Amino acid sequence: MVTPNQLAEVAAAIGEPARAAMLVALMDGRALTAGELAEVAAVTPQTASGHLAKMVAAHLIVGEKQGRHRYHRLAGADVAVLIESMMRIGGGGPALRKPLRVGPRDAALRAARTCYDHLAGQLGVRISDALVAMGAVEIEGDNGLVTRRGLELMAEVGIALPVHPRPRAPRPLCRPCLDWSERRPHIAGQLGAALCAHAFERAWVRRIGGSRALEVTPHGKTALREAFGIRTDG
């Protein structure tokens, strides 16, 4: 039998403006402190503490204590895609009224953004397409895998991946994630996270105004073309 009450609990944990604001702030995959989350939600620290406890109990976020700070992040990519699909229903209007014009209206968000811990938007999809075309990864339906050639390529570029990629690992090496705006898969999983981290470390991309939107740096344009043959102008 299914569970209507559990459904209500999860939804109720999201359905409050302050908590929703916190979740949106966590959508980029970063871990934020309780105080920072209190600020983005415009509530006092003690109120935020209660909200965070509720969301942890609902398995939406996880908290980790570090010194006198407590960092919170989304419990998983599942939560991120859940929230994105909810925003699509709420923002884009009903599917029956306006079937077109899905995705964020902000052009910058459509061009490039982070989705949980990996790259999304046109940039994410282009990288994904390029890796498929190069035979580095294979994507079929809901499953994805990194080929031997892909492992070599990542090593060349300098992206570290686990040496023994076990199947059925706690976190898959490569997993397709449906892109919100492009409606096509981009690469998530450990490979997606590693690519994203690498892009930040080498300053291929940087956040626009601390948001989820990204811009590709001039140096990044060159590096992306050399590494994966991707054109990012246009």
Add this chain to the structure above:
Amino acid sequence: MVTPNQLAEVAAAIGEPARAAMLVALMDGRALTAGELAEVAAVTPQTASGHLAKMVAAHLIVGEKQGRHRYHRLAGADVAVLIESMMRIGGGGPALRKPLRVGPRDAALRAARTCYDHLAGQLGVRISDALVAMGAVEIEGDNGLVTRRGLELMAEVGIALPVHPRPRAPRPLCRPCLDWSERRPHIAGQLGAALCAHAFERAWVRRIGGSRALEVTPHGKTALREAFGIRTDG
């Protein structure tokens, strides 16, 4: 800029036990009257009326007046997959604790069920695979299309589809829908709905105890093998 408040509105519209129960009852794609929904939610009709109005305002369901009855159904397949993914988070526990064992625990639900208005579960995925193998449909990422050969095949089997399948129609002819338990795409859209309706009309399948779970009838096993070459025993 993104919209935390719209997110909260949608979630709040789901996050109440009575409303969640109604949505779960509508998950099979049928349209239920306000009175029936009041019963499944265990509230009085006047309370249910208020709940239904809220969910209509949140674009989760749509209401249609017929005589003195008012039928309500989910606003779209988007809503159905949203609710399924929410139940996955709430029911299966956090993704970090038990990464395996996704999908409904009920074996019958895994085998065959309805998802909104089309077939899902092993049965749905097998039909989808068979149609792809026969060249009747093509699925690529988030897009799907019915080939000329597929139209011929449907005509042979006796499944009616719109004669002029316009691209960008208000509802796509064929759309892949990620299967909850199988984690692979099955066929939704108008073709998926037509297939499901046909399977019910010809008594290929029937509901188990009025739930979303389906069983394939002996006659259905034969018909599915003849029409699409699908084995349903095992």
Add this chain to the structure above:
DNA sequence: GTGATCCTTCGCTTCGCACCGAACCATCCC
């Protein structure tokens, strides 16, 4: 027409919970 059924609107009560002030732990810095 009259009665019955289905649904909605109105008024009211009650309960939950978001919010903050104050006080209380934990940790870091000096």
Add this chain to the structure above:
DNA sequence: GGGATGGTTCGGTGCGAAGCGAAGGATCAC
């Protein structure tokens, strides 16, 4: 040690919403 900073716990207040009873359309059956 003392002080400062980040978080949490504890009461208490107030708003909002879920719930039902009663009354009011709307539609069908006769």
